[in-house]
Amino acid sequence: MKPLLITIICLLMTLTAACYERRTEQVPMVTVGDELAAMGRLQAIGVAEQTYSVTGDGAYATMEQLLDKGLIVDPSQGKLSVYKFDVRVTEHGFQATAVPAKYGITGKRSFYLDESRIVRGADKGGAAAGSADPPLQ
Numbered sequence: 302m303k304p305l306l307i308t309i310i311c312l313l314m315t316l317t318a319a320c321y322e323r324r325t326e327q328v329p330m331v332t333v334g335d336e337l338a339a340m341g342r343l344q345a346i347g348v349a350e351q352t353y354s355v356t357g358d359g360a361y362a363t364m365e366q367l368l369d370k371g372l373i374v375d376p377s378q379g380k381l382s383v384y385k386f387d388v389r390v391t392e393h394g395f396q397a398t399a400v401p402a403k404y405g406i407t408g409k410r411s412f413y414l415d416e417s418r419i420v421r422g423a424d425k426g427g428a429a430a431g432s433a434d435p436p437l438q
Contacts, residue, residue: 335408339384339399340420340437346388346397347418349373354416361395361416364388383407387429391415398429412437 346364349372353362364386367373384399384407394416401408404427412422413430421434 332408335383335401336410336412339386339408339412340422342384342386343397343399343412343414343420344418345373346386347414350388350395350397350416351418361390362388363390396432398431400425400429401427 346367349367350361352372353367353370354360362370362372364373364375367388368375383402385402386397386399388395388397397414399412401411409424410422411425411428411430412420413432413434414420415432419436421432422430422437423434425434
């Protein structure tokens with residue numbers, strides 16, 4: 302009887318693990334929480350960019366420069382709440398983006414922020430958001 306019970310339990314565990322790996326979407330409340338955390342992180346990057354620009358020569362900084370100056374902390378090496386963050390310096394400002402690490406599972410919307418400090422975002426299918434995307438409130 303015990304070997305049969307152990308076999309059934311092992312089979313159920315295997316099926317459960319297989320179903321979890323095939324999961325194509327996250328629980329909606331978790332997705333919303335991850336998206337809110339990503340937008341908050343993006344806004345913190347915007348504040349850090351403004352501080353860097355005001356205290357320096359008016360230029361903006363890369364993510365590495367913001368980290369080196371201690372204007373932001375990044376314990377997750379570019380990831381927070383399963384989003385990947387990127388900061389690029391442009392001729393007249395900066396562009397910061399947040400993209401779900403696994404589209405549909407870790408999030409659906411991508412976000413964008415520049416020197417205007419308006420967070421923009423949309424469901425981009427896993428691609429980065431940009432300046433043409435609608436502003437978020």
